[in-house]
Amino acid sequence: MKPTLIVVCGPTAVGKTSLSIELAKLFGAEIISADSRQFYREMNIGTAKPSEEELGEVLHHFINNISIFTKHYSAGKFEYEVLQFLEKYYLHKSVAVMVGGSGLFINAVCSGFDKIETKDESELWATRKFLNTQTLEWLQNEVERLDAEYFEIVDKKNPIRLKRALEIIYSTGKKYSEQRIGKKAERPFHIIKIGLTLPRELLYEKINQRVDVMMQQGLLDEAKALFINKKLPALNTVGYTELFDFIEDKLSLDEAVALIKQNTRNYAKRQMTWFKKDENIKWFQPNEKAEIVSYIESKLNTP
Secondary structure (H helix, E strand, O other), rough: OEEEEEEEEEEOOOOOOHHHHHHHHHHHOOEOOOOOOEEEEOOOOOHHHOOOHHHOOOOEEEEEEEEOOOOOOOOOHHHHHHHHHHHHHHOOOEEEEEEOOOOOHHEEEHHHOOOOOOOOHHHHHHHHHHHOOOOOHHEEEHHHHHHHHHHHHOOOHHHHHHHHHHHHHHHOOOOOHHHOOOOOOOOOOOEEEEEEEEOOOHHHHHHHHHHHHHHHHHHHHHHHHHHHHHHOOOOOOOOOOOHHHHOOOOOOOOHHHHHHHHHHHHHHHHHHHHHHHHHOOOEEOOOOOOHHHHHHHHHOOOO
C-alpha cells in the first residue's frame, strides 16, 4: 500500500476529533494535529484540545509543540516539520491521519506553500515595523481594500495573517489571494480528504454548547492566568480576547460569553468558505461513520 495521509477537516465543533481517533484506531495510524491554536501548550480549554483520555487512545503529534512566546510559527514552517516527520513515519507505518480546521496549514502540507518572492530584507524589515504600529481595525480595512477575496476567508481577528498578507501585497504589488494559487507540490504519499459538515442550525447549537462546557471547565480561570500576556499574537484569538475584555471591565461576563459564541460561529462560517473551495474533499455528516470508512477503503485500494 502506498503511504497515505487521511485528512479530516471541517468547521469547529463538528466532531473531527472523535472521527480522527476512530479512523486512527481502525487503520493503525497516529494523528497529526492541523489546528493552529492547539500548537500552543499554554492554551488548553479555549482551543478545544483533545482530552487526556483522547490523547491516551492514539498517539498525537503537533499538539503542545510550541509556546505562546514563539515569535512566528508559519504554515511554511508547519509544512516543513510535518513532511520531515512523515518521511520517518512512513518507514514504519503506511497510514497517518491529519485532523484540524486550519485550512492554510492543511493546504501547506497537502499542496505546498507558495514561495513568494518579496523585497530585500531591509525593506521587508521596514514594512514589518510599519505594520506593527497599526491597529487591528486598520489592518482589516487595508486587507479588505487591497484584497477583498483574501479578506473574505482570512481570520479577521488574527493580526499575524493580516500583516503577512499586506507584506506580500506591498512587496509584489499583487493580491495575496492570486499568489496563493500556484503549482501543486508533488507528495510521495496518497492523500484522502474527508470533510465533516452539519446543517447550520445544528452546528451553531453545538458551538454554543461547546462554549458553555468550556466555561464550566474553567476557561475564565485560564484566561485570567494568561491575561498578563494578552498582547502576544497567539492570544489574540476567539475565546480569550472576549474574556480579557471582561477582566478589564469592558464587558459583562454574559456579554463576553455571548460574543465568544458569535465569533466562533463566524469563524466556522469562514472555515466552510475555505474548505468548500477544495474539490478534492469528500463531504459527510459525522454520523455517517460506515460510509466514511467505506469511502476511505475504496481509495486505499485504488492504485
